[in-house]
Amino acid sequence: MLRPSYPIRTERLTLRPFTEGDFADLHALTGDPDVVRYLYWDVHDEEMTRDSLKNRIAQDALTAEGQWLVLAMDLDGRVIGQVVLKWESALSRQGELGFVLHPGFQGKGYAREASEAMLRLGFEDLGLHRICGKCDTRNVPSWQLLSRLGMRREAHFVEDELFKGEFGDQYVYAMLDREWRARQTSST
Template identity: 80%
Template sequence: MLRPEYPILTERLTLRPFAERDLDDLHALTGDPEVVRYLYWEVHTPEETRESLRRRMAQDAITEEGQWLVLAMDLDRRVIGQVVLKWASRVHRQGELGFVMHPAFQGKGYAREAAEAMLRLGFEGLGLHRVYGACDTRNEPSWRLLSRLGMRREAHFVEDELFKGEFGDQYIYAILDREWRTRQETSSR
């Protein structure tokens, strides 16, 4: 079980549960075709974003296997993205990491800050053994970020699923708890 103390502060961001006031910022994400290009949903209408916000607001803790922790990346009271952690398996102590960024804030290290905080929650808070991330092979910024986080590419699935009307390829990246701890020790020196 994982119930973080909020807010979670990184160098420049505040990670926190979504709130009603985030509707416009969330719609800037969910309503942008470039943002949702490699995601499993289509561009949202304002009504769909409102429903999506309601679901996200309830995803502020992980109490059982299969649940997602979904946090807003808040920069000066503006939501610029979201970061997620799924408790994928209790028995195998597996988790899944994900992130979505507004295009205006990509390439500035914000997603990395948020993802590092989520890895810490997964390994220290939830006691995970392995955290993985999956992304479309065409989504180079995402797989490069997973690599910068110390995750290794473990798989390249070729046309493994029908995605938005066509078969797509997918990369799987992962990091083990011992690898993550070694990185933390090395970076603190």
């Protein structure tokens, strides 16, 4: 069970649950074809974004396995992206990390900063044993970020699913709790 105390501050960002007032910023993400290219959703119209905002607002804690924690990446009052943590298995203490950043804010280390905070929540507060990240092999910024976070490439699945009309390949990256702890020690 994980009920973070908000807001979560990183060096430059505030991580917090989504609110009603985030509609325009969220729609800038969900309505952008470049952003959703390798995501499981398609470009949203305003109604779809309103529905998905409602869902996100409720995803502020992990109370049972299978749930996603979805947090807004707030930079000086503007939501520039979202970062997510799935509680995959309570028994095996497994989780999954995900991230989405507005193109205007990519290439500045914001996704990495938010992801480190989510890994900390997952390993140190929820007590996970392993956190993975999955992405299309063509999504270079995504797997480069997973690698920069210190995750290991564990799998390359070849055409394992029909994705947006074509078979795509998928990388699976992961990190263990002891590897997370070792990284924290070596960076201090």
